[in-house]
Amino acid sequence: MKKLFIAFAFVSIFGRNANAQTAYITNGNAYSVSVIDVATNTITDTITVGAHPDGVSVSPDGSKVYITNGGANTVSVINSSTNTVSATIIVGANPYGIAVSSDGIKVYVVNYTDSTLSVINSATNTVTATIVVGYHPEGVAVSPDGNKVYVANKGDGTVSVINSSTNTVSVIISVGTYPEGIAVSPDGNTVYVANASASSVSVINSSTNVVSATITVGNGPSGVSISPDGSKLYVTNYSDNTVSVINTANNTVTATITVGDEPYGISVSPDGSKVYVANISSNTVSVINSANNVVSATITIGNGPYAFGNFISTYTPTGLALLDIQAAGISVYPNPTFGRFTIEVKNGCINTIGVYNLIGEKVAAISNSIGSTSNEIDLSASPKGIYFAKIYSRENFYTFKIIVQ
DSSP: OOOTTOOOOOEEEEESSTTOEEEEEEETTTTEEEEEETTTTEEEEEEEOSSSEEEEEEOTTSSEEEEEETTTTEEEEEETTTTEEEEEEEOSSSEEEEEEOTTSSEEEEEETTTTEEEEEETTTTEEEEEEEOSSSEEEEEEOTTSSEEEEEETTTTEEEEEETTTTEEEEEEEOSSSEEEEEEOTTSSEEEEEETTTTEEEEEETTTTEEEEEEEOSSSEEEEEEOTTSSEEEEEETTTTEEEEEETTTTEEEEEEEOSSSEEEEEEOTTSSEEEEEETTTTEEEEEETTTTEEEEEEEOSSOBOOOOOOOOOOOOTTOOOOOTTTTTEEEESSSBSSEEEEEESSSOEEEEEEEOTTSOEEEEEEEEEEESEEEEEOTTSOSEEEEEEEEESSOEEEEEEEEO
16 A cells, blocks of 8 residues: 555644644655644645655644654654744654654654664653664554553554553554554553554553454554544545544444545544544545534645544643743642642642643632642542643742543
8 A cells, every 4th residue: 555665644733722723734745744723724834844754743732743754764843833843853764653752751753664663852852762663663652641652563463562661562462464553542541553454443452452352444544543532533544535433432433434535644633523634645634523524624735645643632721821830849749640639839829720621621620718839639530531730829820731540
């Protein structure tokens, strides 16, 4: 389906607030990245990057966009505020998939020709480790807690599970033929792998590292993306020009949607309302309304928009800007958490805390009339996933991300 040097572009979506979501789509044959305003479905900018740009992953705070350039053996780091390339990092041969850890500290890049995984320190833009994985890796995904990295090895039909603390492969899992796209559920319990030559999706139990189910989809499944609530999995079928919609509760296909020619990259918007599909041969992006599974818009894009491994970046709910809480003397622990966590301020008092889910709904709040230096919040009754907490002290206000696992 794809030659060795073909670009493997990913689609990734982020927004600094609920009204400013942006999609970055790599144009593999144009050596560029198109920037789409998700609210209007219009192209607002085009950024020149390296040769044959492949994957894309946006940092959790939305400040950086990482692009793999398959023809240049590099990663371009884009400053999302200016849409300019701020750094270029040399990695392995023919880099494809890329993913940023949930804390934004590490960036993982699979190198197709080298059969390796490069680990990048995002603060220094340097490669700190190179890990040998399976043959011809393409997709990569990180567990929500950052402890595991999953690599889909197209050449040998396996998934490598990597311990992120030791940078070693702990388990190798056999899946279908030619695995490409890979995604982890928001709660971290399940891993989904698209098997391009098997017309299937392998469902892996992350606790046992065993394939628990195999779902038949269309021909040439490549990209996978899961909804923020984990209830739906979207799969691009490259050879059928369709997208399969899977109910993750019972692992059944509930809908098949016709899109453009050779769909590859796919991503769900942070609020779950839209699904974006990059169509390689059509040079378009199809926008699907997730409520009715209908294509609501088609955006003409650059030459050769390629694939996506479902690297969804969250956005900060309305009006909440992410700031450096550590520098402000604020501690949050444990994070990730199983529900309960504590917020402490070393130099000041907390007056108000609000916790929001990904669609901006407030799920918890604390108000202290006289202020407090330490507060405990309990989200154990809330669904697993990502939340944002906004705290007001007497001096300032700050926002940070909480992962409930």
